[in-house]
Every structure is written in structure tokens, then in C-alpha cells.
Amino acid sequence: MSSLHSLLALDSRPIDESYISELKRLLKSGIPATYTLEQAAAHEAGQEDPEGPEFNTTPLHILVRSLPDDVSDQESKTVLEMMEVLFEYGAGWNFLDFEGKSVGDILWDRRMREGNILYERVVEAGVSAELLLRKLGELMPQPSVEEETGDGEASNRDAAENQETYLNSDLEYTDSALVTKDNRDGVMMDWETDIMRLARDSMFKYGDTSSETGPVVCNIGFGMGIIDTFIQERSPAKHYICEAHPAVLARMRQEGWYDRPGVVVLEGRWQDTLSALLDAGNVFFDAIYYDTFSEHYSDMLDLYDTVVGLLKPEGVFSFFNGLGADRPVCYDVYRRIVEMDLRDYGLKCSFEPVQLSQLPSWKDVRRPYFACETYYHPEIRFA
Incomplete structure (x- = not known):
């Protein structure tokens, strides 16, 4: 263990200004703010690089793991200053330590969550990092299909990551899910039913009540048809459904969606x-809902451009909010990013926290896509 790691173990109390002074001295001496326990152990063993699984137990991990359970408000402020110094010297917010946890995960597990100054600082760092990466991505030339795959074959790419691959993939409807046949990617699952009902309610909350025929709504991504079935219970004047996958379109035709009054596919x-x-x-x-598969936040940024042109002044836009939902801290980071981005479009986003009554079961699905106990339902309207 290096002198930096030893300092951040917080062995002596109180946690005061002396910690900040010593931290600055060590970092100025040349010890990287990203110097991991694994690197220190490898160095002590005479190795150039750590052996075994790749972990990154950084100084920030050590700091938050070492926080006393009875840390005082003043000590928390001192720790916050220490975090600021580490970030200033290049510490990262989302490295995973020997337990596969990020700094935000550790704080979350210790019940230091939204509203806690240390957790909020990690979220702030995450937002800044994600926005910087996006800007760098805009400045970098995008690779061609051939560069990404080596042979230009879309079939070699992951259906969950590439929409062209997904749209050419075979799908399977089970009793509780829609999955890709080969990879068992969860396109949609029935644990989302309560979320879809809530989303439907939002879609009809602000509609044009002066119209004798009812609101005009649009759902992007049919999937299992859960939200569209709920929408039909409210008898909208027009119900537009955007769907791109041939297998889903065939299912819709088989179930008679093309023949339903007011439905436009x-x-x-x-x-x-x-x-x-x-x-x-x-x-x-009057309302637009978005829930697709194999699209990314960059696609949502493009969608915002379209939404502001198609949404009525009193209308509402919402989406299935699974952004960063593999970890609570990432989920919180993306909530902030969504709010910031929508503000640039003159839109205001409010999130309603919902405790999930049915936690997802990932049986027979290749990988989970939601790992949080609370779902944050977005309602977006013109400010």
C-alpha cells in the first residue's frame, strides 16, 4: 500500500484540514490520483502490471470505503474537499474496484444517496464526464461499418447494440417476454406492465379536452403491445404506432392492430x-411515448429534435427510462443529463419515483437491463 492509500484509509480522527494538506502534497509529488491498490501490490511484488482479473481499486474507492459510520457533518465537508482534490488531479468516477463496485455504488450501499454531498459530487462528476465524452465523440470521425466489424457484416455485431443487426434478427414471443432468438436479449418483458400503465396515464393527463374526438397519440416501439393495449382503453381519436421490426409487424397484423379503428401503423x-x-x-x-430496442441515448437526442416539432403546445412526451439503470448511480447521472439536454429544447422534465412492485426476473434472458429498485418515470412538457 502506498503512502497515498494509507492516508486515505482515514486511520486518525478527526478528519480535518491536515488530511487535505497531506493529500495535496502527495499528489504534487507525482503519485497519480488513479494509482490503484492493484498497481501498488504489483510494484511491491516486482511486477510491471497486476496479475489476475483487472480491478481498479482507486484512491477514491479507499476514501469512501474508509468513511467512519459516525462521520460528522464537518468531517463530510472535509472529505468532500478531498474528493475535489482527487478529481482535480484526474480521479475517475466510474472505475470498478475488487468487488466490482464504483465509488457511487459504495456510497449507495452505505445509504449515502441522493442529497448526500459526497454522493451528489460523484453524480456531478459522472455528468461532466459523460458530457465530455459526448463532445469528444462529436469531434472524432465515426468508424465505418467495415472498420467496426472488419468485414462489413452486420450479422457479426450484437443485436442489443446495433439496430441493423436487431432488425435482421429472429424474435421469439414467450409467455412473459419478447427476446431475440439467438442471443436471448430481452427486447421487452412483462415486468414492465405497471410502468406502461403509468406511462399511458401520463399520455392522457394533458390532452386536448376541448376536442370532441379525443387526443391524438403516438407510441414508438410496439414490442409486446403492452402500452398500446392500455392506450386503446382510452379510445384516442388517432393512435399512431411506429414499429420497424418485420416480426413484430407480422404479429401486429395477426392480432388485428391494422384493422382497429383509429390505429395508424x-x-x-x-x-x-x-x-x-x-x-x-x-x-x-397530444402525447408521444418512446420505448425501442437497440437504440442509444444518441438516438434519443435525435428524437428530441423530432418531438419538439410534432408535440402540441400542451402535449406530453415520455419514454421507458432505462438509461444507465444497470447501477443506481449511473441511473442518477442520466436523469441529470436528460434534464439538462431537454432544457436546451425548451422542455421541462419531471421524474416520478416509483417503487417496483414486481422486481425483474432475468430467467432465460442473456443479461439484465434494469437493476434498480426505484423506477423514475419521466413526464416532459414545454417549459
Whole structure:
């Protein structure tokens, strides 16, 4: 263990200014703020690099793990200053330690969560890092398909990560889920039912009540049809459904969705079908909901451009909020990012916390896509 790691073990109390002074001295001496316990152990063993699994138990991990259970408010402020110094010297917010936990995970596990100054600082660091990475991505040339795969074959890519691959994948409807047949990726699952009911309620909360026929709504991504079934219970004037996967479209036709009064099925990617509506300029929505598979937050940023052109002034936009939901701290980071991005479009986002009555079961699904006990339901309207 290096002198930096020993300092951050917080062996003596109180945690006061002397810790900050010594931390600055050690970092100025050249010890990296990212110097891990694993690197220190390898150095002591005469090795150039750590052996075994790749862990990154950083100074920040040691600091938050070493916090006393009875840490005082003043000591917390001192620790916050120490975190600031470490971030200033290049510490990362999302490295995973020997237990596979990030700094935010450790604070969360210790019940230091939203509203705690240390947890909030980690979330702030996460937001800054994600926005910086996005900006760097915009400045970097994007790789071609051939560069990504080596041979240009979309079939070699992950259906959960690449939409072209997904749209060419076989799907399977089970009793409780829609999955990709080969990889068992969960496209949609029935544990989302309560979330879809809540989303439907939001869609009809702010509609044009002066209309004799009812609101005009749009759902992007049919999947298992859960939210669309709930929408039909409210008898909207028009119910647009955007869906791109051929197997899902075939299922919709088989179940009679094409023949339902007021239902308009927009076949193809929403990027094409909604852009056509926007160009035509004769359809506007009281509510828009978005829940697709194999798309990313960059796709949502493009969607925001479309939403502001198609949403009525009193309308509402919402989406299935699984952004960063593999870890609570990442989930909190993306909530802040969504709020910031939507503000740039003149939209205000409010999140309603919902305790999940049915926790997801990932049996027969390759990997989980939601690992939080609380779901944050978004309602987005013009500010």
C-alpha cells in the first residue's frame, strides 16, 4: 500500500484540514490520483502490471470505503474537499474496484444517496464526464461499418447494440417476454406492465379536452403491445404506432392492430416515418411515448429534435427510462443529463419515483437491463 492509500484509509480522527494538506502534497509529488491498490501490490511484488482479473481499486474507492459510520457533518465537508482534490488531479468516477463496485455504488450501499454531498459530487462528476465524452465523440470521425466489424457484416455485431443487426434478427414471443432468438436479449418483458400503465396515464393527463374526438397519440416501439393495449382503453381519436421490426409487424397484423379503428401503423424506423410526418406538417400529437430496442441515448437526442416539432403546445412526451439503470448511480447521472439536454429544447422534465412492485426476473434472458429498485418515470412538457 502506498503512502497515498494509507492516508486515505482515514486511520486518525478527526478528519480535518491536515488530511487535505497531506493529500495535496502527495499528489504534487507525482503519485497519480488513479494509482490503484492493484498497481501498488504489483510494484511491491516486482511486477510491471497486476496479475489476475483487472480491478481498479482507486484512491477514491479507499476514501469512501474508509468513511467512519459516525462521520460528522464537518468531517463530510472535509472529505468532500478531498474528493475535489482527487478529481482535480484526474480521479475517475466510474472505475470498478475488487468487488466490482464504483465509488457511487459504495456510497449507495452505505445509504449515502441522493442529497448526500459526497454522493451528489460523484453524480456531478459522472455528468461532466459523460458530457465530455459526448463532445469528444462529436469531434472524432465515426468508424465505418467495415472498420467496426472488419468485414462489413452486420450479422457479426450484437443485436442489443446495433439496430441493423436487431432488425435482421429472429424474435421469439414467450409467455412473459419478447427476446431475440439467438442471443436471448430481452427486447421487452412483462415486468414492465405497471410502468406502461403509468406511462399511458401520463399520455392522457394533458390532452386536448376541448376536442370532441379525443387526443391524438403516438407510441414508438410496439414490442409486446403492452402500452398500446392500455392506450386503446382510452379510445384516442388517432393512435399512431411506429414499429420497424418485420416480426413484430407480422404479429401486429395477426392480432388485428391494422384493422382497429383509429390505429395508424407507421412501418419502418421512426427516424424515417416521423420525419415524413414532420415534413408534411399536418399531424401533431397530444402525447408521444418512446420505448425501442437497440437504440442509444444518441438516438434519443435525435428524437428530441423530432418531438419538439410534432408535440402540441400542451402535449406530453415520455419514454421507458432505462438509461444507465444497470447501477443506481449511473441511473442518477442520466436523469441529470436528460434534464439538462431537454432544457436546451425548451422542455421541462419531471421524474416520478416509483417503487417496483414486481422486481425483474432475468430467467432465460442473456443479461439484465434494469437493476434498480426505484423506477423514475419521466413526464416532459414545454417549459
